[in-house]
Amino acid sequence: MLRPYDLLTRSQLEMKNCELPEIDKLRIEMYLIRIKRILLEDRVEARVRLTSNIEKEFKEVYDQICNLCSQNGCIADAEGIIIRMQNLVEDVKRLSNVTD
Numbered sequence: 001m002l003r004p005y006d007l008l009t010r011s012q013l014e015m016k017n018c019e020l021p022e023i024d025k026l027r028i029e030m031y032l033i034r035i036k037r038i039l040l041e042d043r044v045e046a047r048v049r050l051t052s053n054i055e056k057e058f059k060e061v062y063d064q065i066c067n068l069c070s071q072n073g074c075i076a077d078a079e080g081i082i083i084r085m086q087n088l089v090e091d092v093k094r095l096s097n098v099t100d
Contacts (some may be wrong), residue, residue, distance in 0.1 A: 002048055004058040008036050010041040012063045018069035024078040027064070031085035038092045054095075057088055 012032050015025050038044055048054055061084060068077050 002039060004048060004055055005036060007037050007058045007062045008039075011062050014062075014065050016068045017067075020068070020078055021075070024075065025081075027082055028085065029077065031082065031089060034089055035064050035085070035092055036098055038089070044092065044096045048092075054091065056096055057091070061085065061088065 012029060013045065015029050015032070018025055040071075043094075061081065064081050064084070068081060
């Protein structure tokens with residue numbers, strides 16, 4: 001299993017106990033699930049293993065989510081994570097579309 005996939009799963013678990021409005025929790029969880037689904041593709045998994053900076057991105061997102069949830073973060077913090085997740089979805093999608 002890829003470390004980024006594990007970090008996304010851990011992020012989902014953190015979100016379950018987060019004191020954010022439900023709509024923000026659901027939006028973040030939706031992006032987590034979207035990225036996990038893309039990561040399950042074999043060609044993406046192979047490329048993620050070769051892309052060292054993407055694992056760092058996933059770790060930073062996980063840390064942001066932990067901070068947001070442990071400090072009962074504000075809506076602005078949640079919006080920042082959502083924007084970052086949108087960008088991460090696009091990055092991972094690009095990995096799946098790259099031809100050999």
